[in-house]
Amino acid sequence: MTDYDVIVVGGGTSGMMAAISAAEKGAKVAVVEKNKTLGRKLLVTGGGRCNVTNNRDKEEIVSHIPGNGRFLYSAFHQYDNYDIMDFFRSNGVVLKEEDHGRMFPATDKSRTVLEALIVIMDRLAITIYTDAPVETILFKDKKVTGLILEDERELSAKTIVLSTGGRAMPRTGSTGDGYKWAKKAGHTIKPLYPTEVPVLSDELFIQDKTLQGLSLRDVTLSVVNKKGKKVISHQMDMIFTHFGISGPAVLRCSMFVHQTMQRDKTDFVMMSLDALPELSKGELTQQMQRLVKNEGEKSIKNALKGLVPERYLLFVFERLSLDENTPLKHLSDDERSAFIDFMKDFSFTANGTLPIEKAFVTGGGINTKEVNPKTMESKFTKGLYFSGELLDYNGYTGGYNITGAFITGRVAGMHAAQEALGVTN
Structure with missing residues (x-):
């Protein structure tokens, strides 16, 4: 068995940010991704150019997340769209602004963003498991203890961040796996529906x-x-x-x-x-x-x-x-x-x-009333955190969904690491 402080399930936009955030806090981190490569959906966002965030103020960004955007207020106060821009610029990604405040890499290539995230994860010595579907999440006494992969390998963890995405764009691997594990942990799932479709x-x-x-x-x-x-x-x-x-x-x-x-x-x-x-x-x-x-x-x-x-x-x-x-x-x-x-x-x-499989974004998801908005931790299961599209919030295209993904990932990863390392705020 391999031991970690934090395991992030899902190596997409939100999951990669959660892993980086946790590792920056000093945690021993692994990312478990069922696809052969990381960031499949990230590569196709913004028409393959990756609209990383939006250069508008906090209130306006939340107003462009009409599906339950208010849930993100606490997270926004810890990490916001300007922090996202600073993060990429300080890691060598030049950004440019286009109409409606949309921020893109100057290269016009999603791969620039993905490669920057992979370089950072490598630098932080984050372990990456690809082609590694998860069989189940392990719980004991209302606390997470680890997970079992489909190939029967067992990984133990003090905390787990579920960043598995919704059900939109299933060809990128978003097939709703996280909902069943959230249910297993006692959560209710708000009915899923297609948005941005x-x-x-x-x-x-x-x-x-x-x-x-x-x-x-x-x-x-x-x-x-x-x-x-x-x-x-x-x-x-x-x-x-x-x-x-x-x-x-x-x-x-x-x-x-x-x-x-x-x-x-x-x-x-x-x-x-x-x-x-x-x-x-x-x-x-x-x-x-x-x-x-x-x-x-x-x-x-x-x-x-x-x-x-x-x-x-x-x-x-x-x-x-x-x-x-x-x-x-x-x-x-x-x-x-x-x-x-x-x-x-x-x-x-x-x-x-059109059906949810043809949508860009999933509406519905894990009931946010059952998640601590300040930490993204489950209110039912200790050490279980959620981020990204798995949660019941959804925004318009134009950099709003990805902003939510980066921010919830950053906050979930940070608090998961602090919990795992016994650090109190």
Whole structure:
């Protein structure tokens, strides 16, 4: 049997940070990873460029973690996104900022981030077990004692950090293994659901592929509940697909599609698309009036073509039964009004999302009420810590989930080491 102070199960983003954090505190640390290599999911994040964190203040970051982000406040006070940036810069990774505060390695390669983490783990003499699936976690008298690998090797540990990820992107090894061990330790698992995932619609215009492949830039997309109230709105880009809609605005709305359908007990939800969010209805009306005055002889197709992409414009005309060759000045007041209304609020149904296996992020997970937010330790089992996507919190893409992963990993690893070494804060 091999003895460790801290064993981290899962060599992904959160697990590697937990191991580094624990080793920096002087603990003897091992990482146990079932894949043949570390950081499989890290390599595909940010489109393979690895958006390591976000350069926004604490409050704004938490507001971009709509799934239970408040749980992270205590952790944020110990280690935050600026600490993440300092950590990478001090370890030779040059960072650059892009739109919306997203921070990337200057190389534009996820591998730069992964290699830096591996170099640090090597320097700290952290033992790495790869291709080493865990059979079970061992407990005695409500305390962790170690684990058994599938090849029957037994490793003992004073503390264990579970960083096994959620169920999203299973090809990277995230197959939900950690949930069963958390249950074994007495924890409840909040129902899992896909987030940051494309949305399905069986509207006729989706089925007949009228708009398939069309991107709309800087639109506002909203999820509307059965009372007609907007639950959430996001102003970003989107794209129509053969099964529904996708793109940044859609991914951000996806968890609310799921939650609204659950809350309203329906099998569909209404979505509202404002194609011109920078213009109010009044401003759009005035713009139309100016166009009628200056370009009224032109066909509506030519006079209005600058407003939105032509394919979308022709789709609007078809929905409103307008002939594209009609001179603009011949539109009736009612027709003009209907056009403006459609531009500002095209309502259509969505009936769910792609499954969790196709999602970027897992919603749900270990009930955070059963985890100490200051240390990430289980409230039921001494020496058992959790980090990353296994926990019931989830954020938007744009560096928010990975920020949560690094921060919970750092805090869990630090406190696991202190517990193992008998250090009191």
